[in-house]
Amino acid sequence: MSWHNFSQEILDKFPGTSLFSRRGNEEYLLVPKTQLTEAAQLLTQSGAVLSTMIATDERPVYGVFRLYYVFSRDEEDRFIILVVNITEPDLTYPSLTPLIAAAHWYEREAMDMLGLRPIGHPEPNRLVLHHEWPLGVRPLRKDFNPALQEEGQKAGGGEHRFREVEGEGRFYVPVGPIHAGIIEPGHFRFGTAGENIVHLEARLFYTHRGMEKQAEGLDFRQGLKLAERICGVCAYSHSVAYCEALEKIAGIEIPVRAKLLRTIFLEMERLYNHIGDVGNICAGTGYAFGSSQGGRLKEAIMHHNQLLTGHRYLRGINTPGGLKSEPPASVLLELPDWLDDLGKEFAQFTEVLLSNPIFLDRVNSTGITSLEAVKELGVVGPAARAAGWSRDCRKIHPHAAYSQVDFSVPVYTTGDVAARLKVRIDEAGQSIHIIKQCLEMLEPGEIAEPLGHLPPYQYALGYAESPRGEDMHWLMTGENNTIYRYRVRSASYTNWPVVPLAVRGNIVPDFPLINKSFELCYACLDR
C-alpha cells in the first residue's frame, strides 16, 4: 500500500477526522478519541511505525491537552501525525499499546508527566517518576507547582513491585543503581535459575533531570545549550535535531557549507562512538588488547573533535540556522589523510578481533534479538540493523547533507552481539567514506542563516541519526522566541525495552557484554 493520498484516505474513512496542519513532510490529522485506535490500525497496516508520541498541555492557549502520535514508514520521507484533543475533566483516552507495543512507554510517561490516563494499557504503572513522588505531581502541566513535591510529603505510588519469578531453585540478583564500574545508574533485577537469566526487569529513569520542563521558557540559544547536554556522547546529534526543528519552523534553508560541516561532525560523533564501543565490547569479554586499542583510537578521534570544534564532545559549534564558527582550515586540510590512517589502523585492529576464536565464541549467538521483537518495539539504529531491519534515519528522512552523499547501510540478520559489533565496524568505515565526500564538496561560503523572529505556537519535528539510532525531537515555540514544549525521544528510549528480551536465556556473566553491545545511554533516556 502506498502512502500517496494516504491522509486523504483516513479523512474519507473517518468522518470526524480533519486536517489539522501541515509543515514540510509532516501532516497532522485531528482524530476524535473514539476513532484513534482504528486510524492507528489503518496506519500500521500500511507498514507505518510509531516514531514518537508527544503529550502537551496546551490549556493556556487552546484549552486542551493534546497527544501527537507520529507515524513514519521506511519507504518515504513523510510523517503522518494523529492528533487527539483531551479536554478536562475527562483525562482518559484509549491506549494504543494493545495495538502498537512501541506505545507502551510513551503513554506511561504521559500519565506521569501530565496525568493523562490511557484506558486499556496493559501495565499502567509509573515510569519516569518513581514511586516516592507524591500523588498529583504533574511536572509538564503548565500550572505545575514545584512546592507540591516538597520532601516529607507522602509518597503517592506505594512500593515498586518487581515481577516475581517462581519455581524451584529460582532466585533474584539485584544490581544497581550504583554499579561497580564507571557506568550510569539503573537498577537491574535478574530472576535466575542457576546461572541462567529467566527474566530481567530494568528499573530506569534514575537520572531523570526534568530536562523537558527545564527547556520550557528558555530562549532558543539557551535551549540549544540544554539540548547539547541531554547526553554527552550523543550531544551533537541532539543538537542537530534541535536546530533542524527550529529551522523547519522558521522555514529557512541553512547554507550548503553548514549542512556539509554538520554531516562531518555527525559522522565524527558516530566514529568515536562506534570505535570506542568496539573497544567496550572487548572490555565486556575481558579482552584487554581490544579495549586498549579501542580506547586509543577513540582518544585520537576525540582529540580531532577538539581541533575541529574546540570541544571533545562537539558541543558549542552549532547554532540554530547553521554553525557558530568555522573549523580551522589547516585541520580540515589534513583530515582526509588522517582518516585514511585511522581507517587502516581500525581495519587491522578489527581483523585481529574477528579472527580470534575465543573472542568470537563469546560474541556469536549471545544476546539474540528477533526481527519481530525489534519491529514491534520500534527499535532504531545498529540494534535494528543487526537484526535485519535496514532502518536508517539518514536514508529515510535525509537531514544535514545526507541526501548528497553516497553511503550504504550495513545490515546483519543474526541479531546477536556479533552482529551489533559488525554493524558498528562496517558503519565506521562508511562514516570515513561520508566525511571524505563532504570534505571534497566543501566550498567557501556562509555558514549560518539568521533564524529571525519565530511566531508563537508553531511546531515541527527535528531528527538526526545518532550513533545509537534515530533521535526524534519535537518543538513548539512560545511567545517572544522561547520554547513552549520540547519533547525528546532518543534512540535509547526506543531501544531499552529490547535489552531485557535479548538477555533472557543467557547467563548472568554475559549481561554486561550484551548490555555493552547495545551501548544505550541512561542520560538520553531519563532526561
Add this chain to the structure above:
Amino acid sequence: MWKQFWQTFKTGIVTRDINLATDQGDVAGLGQELEGKIKRVLGRSAHIRHVDTGSCNACDWEMTALLNPVYDLQRFGFDFVASPRHADILLVTGTPTKHLATALRKTYEATPEPKVVIALGDCACGCGVYKDSYAVYNGISSIVPVDAYILGCPPTPEDIIKGLSKALDRLNKKGGRL
C-alpha cells in the same frame, strides 16, 4: 595470534605525559609529583569510587578515558574500585536527581574515613544547565560535604588529573597518613 602481537608491538607506548601545573612545558616531573603525593598521603595507592548522581555521561566518559592507554591514570597510583568500602576518594558526577540522592548518601556513608569527596563537572558543582529543575538538588554539596571541585562541561581528562592532585592535598589535611 601473531597479528595481535604485531599490532601491540607496532602501536608501542601511546601514553601522554601530564603536566599538573600548566598546559605546556615541564613534563617529566609531574607524574612523579603526583605519585609522590599519593605515597605520602595514603602510603601506597589512591582508590576512587565513581558515583553518577544524574550526569549527562560526558563527565563519566572522560573518567573512563583516564583509564585508556593515553592517560593511563593507574601509572600514578590511582585506581577505580568497585565498592565504596574500598575507596579513599568519591568522584561524583551530575547534579543529584531526586531518584539518586539516597544512593549518594548511602555510598558516602559506606566509604571509610578518611575520605575525600570530589564534585566532578559543572552539574556536580551546582552550576550546570539543570540547576533549579524540579527533579534535582543543586550540586552534590546539598547532599554530602564536598572537599574539592573540578569545573568543566565536561572537564578534560587532564583537568581531572589535576583536580585529583588537589584533592590529595586535601586528604593530607584531613588526617590521612603522615
